[in-house]
Amino acid sequence: MPDERTHARAQIRGVKETAEADLLAKKNVIGVDIADKVTDGKNTGQLSIVVFVEDKQPTSKLSAADRVPKEIDGVPTDVQQMTVELQGPSMQLVDDVTPQVDTTTYAVLHGGISMGPLRSVYLTPPDVTSAGYYIFAGTLGAMVRDRGNGATMALTNFHVACVNSTWSVGDRMVQPSLLDGGSSSNQFGSLTRATLSDDVDGSVVTVDTGRSTTPSVQDIGDVAGHTAATVGAAVRKRGRTTELTYGTVISTDFTVTINYGSDVGSRTLHHQIRVQTDTSRSARFSDHGDSGSVVMDNNRMVVGLLFAGSSDGQWTFANPIQSVLDELNVDLMVAPVVTRPIVSCLNTRLVVCNITRPVACLFTRSAGCNLTRTASCLVTRAVACNVTRATWCPVVTRTAVTCSVFTRAGCDIPIPDPGPIEGGQSEDGHGYGATADVPEEYWAGYLAALEEINELDGPDEA
Known part of the structure; x- marks a missing residue:
């Protein structure tokens, strides 16, 4: 159990x-x-x-x-x-740049897209195979807001925006990353804070004034909020490299030691989220360049910040999102909740949509011929709606019936056919417009009720 x-x-x-x-x-x-x-x-x-x-x-x-x-x-x-590796940033020598997966320049910043530092970083073996200046690509996870001054910020990993200990406050960021075809003309913000602690690998970039943003994640939708990850929960992420992928939370108790490079060294992170790839939908949950992505549940609630994974693609690791937000002193930006008027189907007051006044059935009267008089035919454009008045009052067109009259047997008088009209069914089974055994008192009471409603409510909206 x-x-x-x-x-x-x-x-x-x-x-x-x-x-x-x-x-x-x-x-x-x-x-x-x-x-x-x-x-x-x-x-x-x-x-x-x-x-x-x-x-x-x-x-x-x-x-x-x-x-x-x-x-x-x-x-x-x-x-x-298991072999563990940081899931980013993807990197290449400056002189050997080949744009990768997501090379799109987005006019409106949001989560799940390519980003990286404008600067290059000089690296040497064993961190890289050959010494030189390298450029980097990672993922902008989500939009956040500074708890202190309310500034709009982009959330990603420490090792995406900072790379190593050579970073400085104010380092400029680009979208897409230099590795994905970005340039100095694609700058969007400045590195403001970063942390690499026992629980969090994170950083935030203050977005330039006037740059448009939205609290959403590419291919997933609006961010609804955040919550703690739970074992067994289905999750997904959208990253710069593997894009939209799916998985399942296996644990929230994972402790892992990872080598961040000779400049930073090995770090141990505790209480991490371990995600297993849903191989029926994704080849792997993450890969290099996906670092910085936010991990979300099926309710579009953020549960973690992706930072590492296993080399075989079976496992992906994420910081618990509450720890990320608290250490970076930010809050997730979420989509505004759209409120809709409540339509009640339990209203005891009958509201009739677009009632056309009753018209009498046409028939020919002749001296000496006893006709059975028909009740007036109710022509309606919509069913009576037991709902609160609203412009979207449900409209149902009733099955058409034919208005008719009866004559006494043997009476040879022509009676014109008025043709089909729109009608319906009353609660006691009588068809609107039918003539069989319907007492005139029934129609008189019904019409009186309609007149009263119309006088009280005025014209109804369709």
Whole structure:
């Protein structure tokens, strides 16, 4: 049961957090999480403390200090292999620029699109294969607002906008990135704040005055708000490289150590969101250049800020969005809520849309011929609506019926056919315009009621 697993996860969490520092200190260990134990490639369904290593080796080849115990305080452990890498920024030597996937210049800034620094950064091995000046591309995640001065800002990762420790407040950003064909003419804002902490890899860029923005994400829609990620939730993201992709939250307890390069070094981030790719809809959830994307649930609520993933594309990692917003001192910009008038279908007052006054059926009278008189034929343009008055009052055209009269048998008098008119059905089953056994009192009362409503309400709107 989900409740039982939630309770079990909460019990394991304390044990995991107490033990993870020792586990991360072991050889090859890069991550610790809470997830189902996998044996011989099969999911056992048993929650355990999962220890991720870069290179899984037989216990016999490890020193006693580097071995992961089979259980910790009664909680089973599992060892799984994974290679972790930052999902951006994509980079190339300045002299070897080839525009990549999303090369669009957007007149209105919004989430899910290419961005990057205007500056190039000089890198050397082992960070790159050959020394030189490199340019970078990442993703603008979403629009945010400064809690202090209300300025409009663009949210992305530290390693997208800052790249490394050589960054400065005021560094200019471009959309699209230089790698995607952008240039100095595509500048949109200045780097204002950044953080690389135990929980967050983030930065914000103040958008230039006069530049248009909208609180939406490309291919997903308006941002509705933010919420905490929950295990099992379906999520999606739109990034500069893999564009719109889909996945499922597997954990919110992931701890991972990542190498940010020789200039920054290895950093360990705690309480991260781990997303599994929905391979039925996406080849992988993220790749290089997707860093900075926001991860959203099916209600268009932001749950995280994407920053890294596994090299095989199976896993993607994101900072919890509340931590991101708090550390950067910003709030998500959300689309305004459009309020619509409430139409009540429980109104006890009858409102009739576009009533045409009753007209009498035509017939020929002749001396000596006894005719059965028909009731007046109600011609209506719409059904009576039991709703609050509104310009969109539902209109239904009733099935056409033919107005007719009856004559006494043997009476040979021509009676013209008035042709079909619009009619309907009353609540007691009588057809409007029908003549069979309908007492005149019925119509008299009905018409009187209509007259009263018309006098009280005035002309109705269609």
